[in-house]
Every structure is written in structure tokens, then in C-alpha cells.
Amino acid sequence: MPPTSRQRQKLATRAAILRVAAEEFDAKGYVGTAISDIATRLELTKGSVYFHFPSKAQLAAVTVDAYFRMWDPVLEEVRTRGLTGLEAMRQVSHRVAAVYRDDVAVRAAVRLMRESALIDADLPTPFVGWMRVVRTYLDQAVGAGTLRGGLDLDAVAWHVVATFFGVQEVSHQLDDRAGLERRIDMLWDLLLPGIAAPR
Template sequence: MTRPRQERAVRTREAILRAAAEVFDEFGYSAAGVSKILQRAGVTQGAMYFHFKSKEDLGRAVLVEQAAALALPEAPAGLQQLIDMTLFLGFELQRDVLLRAGVRLAVEQGEAGLRDFTVYHMWIDRFRAELDAADERGELLPQVDAAEFARVLVASFTGTQLMSDVESGREGLPAQIAVLWSYLLPGIATPAALARLVVDVERGRAML
């Protein structure tokens, strides 16, 4: 009896989280009323407050769990994997509503009443792991600071996807990420690494 109840609770939480992501993505945090989320999830107010204490709590969950369902590579492998991963994220932002809503909330934290840098730390750490692997493989120029560039990359990626959203609903995002890399790579990669690295949108699509 306990296990079916637990499984039902997990499904209910997932339904609420996805509904909240859809509403946050569509309307933004301020216009995302709890009633809209409950209607979209098909649950009662009591069910929501069992899992989330408030709309702010729900927004923080979407923010922090934005990448929970992503199939990212488990082991760092260097610059090629980092390039492919960012292209993959470009495609995922077109189709994954939890990721998209989480990114929107990360950018609109002031409006949402949140001050949470956790998700930025998460992406900085994930990108830095690939950069550390690249450094061990001799792919980075001597002057490159992996921790510093990881922050630069997260900031650059965030700005690129925001501009793409405004311009085309992120339709051209993967191609714009490829252009971003064409300018960034000469500043961080050794000539030998640069000669073998491939910036190909289709490699990112293949990770889907």
C-alpha cells in the first residue's frame, strides 16, 4: 500500500512541476497564477501545497530542477564534448519546457522574488568539468583559466539564448551557438586542438 501511494505522490509532484513550467514559460512568473497551474496540472490546491509551500517555492523548484531530465554525458571529455553539449542544450531549449522555464526564471529572478545563484553554479561547474578535462588533454592555451572561462561561457550562452528567444523563439539558437564558438575557440584552444575540433549543429542534434 505504501509504495503505490509513494508512486502516486511522485507522479502528482511531477505533474505539478511540469504544469508550473508550462505556465511560467508561457506567461512569466508574475502572471502565472496558482489557479492556472492547478488547472493545467489537474490537481487540487491541497495536493499542490502538500508538495510546494507557495508559488515562490514552486518557482524555485522549476529553477533548480530545470536540467533534471536532461541526458547529459556523465564523464567529462574535453572541448569537443563541451561544444556538443552546448549545441544539444540549444535544441533542448526548443523542446524541453522545464529547461526553458527554468532558464526564464533564472533570468527573471528579480520579478519572481528569488535570489538564487544555485543553477548558475550548476552550469558553471558542469562546463568547468569539461574545461578541466580539456586542460588535462592539453587542449587549452596556457593563459586560459578554466574556472573563469566557465563563467564567461555560461554568461555568453545565457545572452545568446535570450537574444534568440526574442528574435525567433529560439528557432535559430543552435546555429547561433555555433557562431559563438567560432569566436570563442581561437581564444582558448591550442592550434592542435583547434584543428581537430568540430563545431557542427548536427552533432548537437544527434545527442537528442
């Protein structure tokens, strides 16, 4: 059965709360964000916000959880283009960087994960999923003969992810991610000669 108008309204309100909460979390962090500010911006009562999210911690947890679910379409799009190995890794990094730059919900989730010690909720562990993705691409590169021999692939995956997110953070702190795509290209120009098989 299609949703009723009341159900559609509830879903729309919930989505609006999540959108405004992301903007608040991104700008002010977890501690600086107040449910009352979210309610005021949406012209809702605090009770209406709490109806959908019983606590600020749960609102933060849902924001972070959405971050972890949003990357499958990015990975699938690269896969359907037939990209694998080092080229897939480079293309995914550009897509992820663009989302980090442009999507306030992603920026909010990243800030919340940084502040996880302040949040009374179990948040997923960041970065390990990306390490698994990178390790898969490295395995593909080994199979294609495009990766230098003798590398510890788990260590390479760790450092690729750490370097990528380090570039994100420094770019965010110093220039609000202006020129981020160029920074990602420079990252690969510096990194690939150390791991790619000699031509």
C-alpha cells in the same frame, strides 16, 4: 513495498501540477502565473494544488531545483562516449541548447531564475555550476595540449558560459530559438580560434 494506488495517484497529480505550472511560468512568468489557473487546467481545486505545494513560491522553487538536477545524465552521456576537453564542451553545449529549446520545464526554470527577486524562496545561484563544468573541460584540454597557453582558465570559463547563455537569450527573444544549433556552431567557430592551441 510497491506504492499503493493512492500513492501512485498522488505522485501523478504532483507531476501534472509541475508540468502545467512549468507551462504557465514559461508563458506568463512568476507574477503572471496564478494557482487558480493551474488548478482549472487540471480540473483540480486550489486546495488540491496547495496540498502538494503550500505556496506558489515553493512551486517555483521545486521547478528551479529540478533544472539543476537534470544535467548529470547529459554530462554522463558525453563522458561515456569518451569525449573530453574542447570537444566535450562543444558537444555538451549542443545537448543543453536542444534541451533549452524543447523542454518547457527548463525554459520555465530559466525565466524564474531571471525573476528571482520576485520569488519569496531561496533559489540556487545560476551559471556557477556550468562554470565549474567548463573549467573541468578546460583543464582536460590543457592536459591534452589542445588549449592555448597562458590563459586565465577561470576567466575563459566565465566568458564561455556568459557567451553561451547570451546566445540562448538572444535567440529566444528574436526568433524563438529557431536555428539555435547553427548559432551554437557559429559561437564555437568564433570562440575556439582564440583559445585553442595552434595546430
